[in-house]
Amino acid sequence: MKDIVIDTNIVIWYFGDYSRLSPLAEKTIDDVVESGTVFVASITIVELTYLLEKNRIPIEVMDKLREALDDESTSFRLAELTRRVAEDIQRIDRSIVGDMPDRIITATALHLGLPLLTSDGDIQKLTNVETIW
Secondary structure: OOEEEEOHHHHHHHHOOHHHOOHHHHHHHHHHHHHOEEEEEHHHHHHHHHHHHOOOOOHHHHHHHHHHHHOOOOOEEEEOOOHHHHHHHHHOOOOOOOOHHHHHHHHHHHHHOOOEEOOOHHHHOOOOOOEEO
């Protein structure tokens, strides 16, 4: 696999508690970091900021993500919330995935035509987005 999009929980676990990743998630990230691009939706930074403000994640998660995104030698890239991504949100069934940040992340993967690495069972129910867990 060359490129993937990762959701907010995966970011938290990758940069904070690697043991929470499934074996397939670990292998997928390791493979993509080696030879592809790991896209992080911009809404993930918003979610992490919110979780930091509520003291639900350690600051190190955000610090490590920022470092990875700012360092061009890493495989991590920010996927911006563009008009096309916003329009693709309509393609994510709200009755299955009701949380707007999750819909934005999923629409980002859909727009980029990439698999989404997620542990979210609702997102995994979608038939128009490839998921990995």
